[in-house]
Amino acid sequence: MGKGKRKVPGLNQSSTADISFILLIFFLVTTSMDTDSGLSRRLPEWDPDAVEQEMKIKERNVMTVQVNKNNEIFVKNGVINRVIDISELKDIAKEFIANPDDNINLPIHEEYDIKDYGVVVTTYKHVISLQTDRTTNYEIYFQVQHELSKAYTELRDAWAKKTFGKKFAECDEDQQAVVKGYYPNKISEAEPKQYGTAQ
Amino acid sequence: MPELNTSSLPDLIFTVLFFFMMVTSMRDVEVKVQVKTPVGGSEIEKLERKSLVSHIYIGPPSKSYRATYGTAPQIQLNEYFAEPEAIREFVVAERESMSEKDKPFMKMSLKIDQGVQMGIVTDVKQELRKARALNIVYSATKENKD
Numbered sequence: 001m002g003k004g005k006r007k008v009p010g011l012n013q014s015s016t017a018d019i020s021f022i023l024l025i026f027f028l029v030t031t032s033m034d035t036d037s038g039l040s041r042r043l044p045e046w047d048p049d050a051v052e053q054e055m056k057i058k059e060r061n062v063m064t065v066q067v068n069k070n071n072e073i074f075v076k077n078g079v080i081n082r083v084i085d086i087s088e089l090k091d092i093a094k095e096f097i098a099n100p101d102d103n104i105n106l107p108i109h110e111e112y113d114i115k116d117y118g119v120v121v122t123t124y125k126h127v128i129s130l131q132t133d134r135t136t137n138y139e140i141y142f143q144v145q146h147e148l149s150k151a152y153t154e155l156r157d158a159w160a161k162k163t164f165g166k167k168f169a170e171c172d173e174d175q176q177a178v179v180k181g182y183y184p185n186k187i188s189e190a191e192p193k194q195y196g197t198a199q
Numbered sequence: 200m201p202e203l204n205t206s207s208l209p210d211l212i213f214t215v216l217f218f219f220m221m222v223t224s225m226r227d228v229e230v231k232v233q234v235k236t237p238v239g240g241s242e243i244e245k246l247e248r249k250s251l252v253s254h255i256y257i258g259p260p261s262k263s264y265r266a267t268y269g270t271a272p273q274i275q276l277n278e279y280f281a282e283p284e285a286i287r288e289f290v291v292a293e294r295e296s297m298s299e300k301d302k303p304f305m306k307m308s309l310k311i312d313q314g315v316q317m318g319i320v321t322d323v324k325q326e327l328r329k330a331r332a333l334n335i336v337y338s339a340t341k342e343n344k345d
Contacts, residue, residue: 013206013209014205016209017205017208017209017212019209020209020212020213020216021212023216024212024215024216024219027216027219027220027223028219031219031220031223035245035246036245036246036249036252036254036308036336036338037243037244037245037246037338037339037340037341038236038239038243038244038246038308038309038336038337038338038339039239039242039243039244039336039337039339040244040306040334040335040336041335041336041337042333042334042335043324043327043328043333043334043335044328044333045328045331045333046325046328046329046331067317132317132321133317134316134317134318134321135316135317135318136316136317137313137314137315137316137317138237138311138312138313138314138315138316138317138320139237139313139314141317141320142237142239142313142337142339143237143239145337146239146240146242146339149242150240150241150242153241153242189324
């Protein structure tokens, strides 16, 4: 055997496709393509003394949004003090944050120096305090957060359009910082309070 | 009729395979809780850098774990169900695994089932504050219209 040139038979490749199919299916099964998305928030620093500071905020600058265990949304600020429907929340929040008519029961307009931009008159002292009960449904809480976010986005869009001639999302980073300075996000993820359980 | 030439079929499939290897990432953990995140509209943002994100799952255990853990919502960290107190340790471990310059940008993605009550969510948030993991994301699904 093994003398002279022998022709090597070609490797049968008909199964390569099947093998790679199996590999493909393996990857399809074990990997995930879902991109995560959601609502970004920043929690306040952990500080046991923080409760006292909250007391010092003037009443007109505070809007309290309470979601109780029956998932009813109760809003309290200088002009409103009642249970509302979620669809009303955005407009109430916008009215509160911007205080366009300079109502003395809504947040005070004060001069505020935005870095690299100049002094503006805004309601930067306002605070929206979001409170929930331990048995409040998470979905309602999320929708409330979402509506409040929307209120900020719409106000920012309006002001960005007036000042820079484009929407907030289309502004560059410096401009966005200015707009954020004018309408700072002041949703306070307050300390949990025991309503109805401790009393 | 001449037979179809299939000699390029493996190459084709290999190309598809490589495509999938590129765009997907390995599923990191098996999710043992049922999580149907709330649906949001215009405010939902995509999370850009996956390497910065750690996940905390909260929801009722899925079917195969109900016999052992019941139906009350559980917190899942990595592979295991955990108590809220374990979050601090989890955050420290996650932070350790990151590169130095990424550490301040760490984000915690809270994948919470719609039906969960706020009590457990509040506990988790308080623990995150204590652990100084302040950037959080309420994970949600984006509604297609709007």
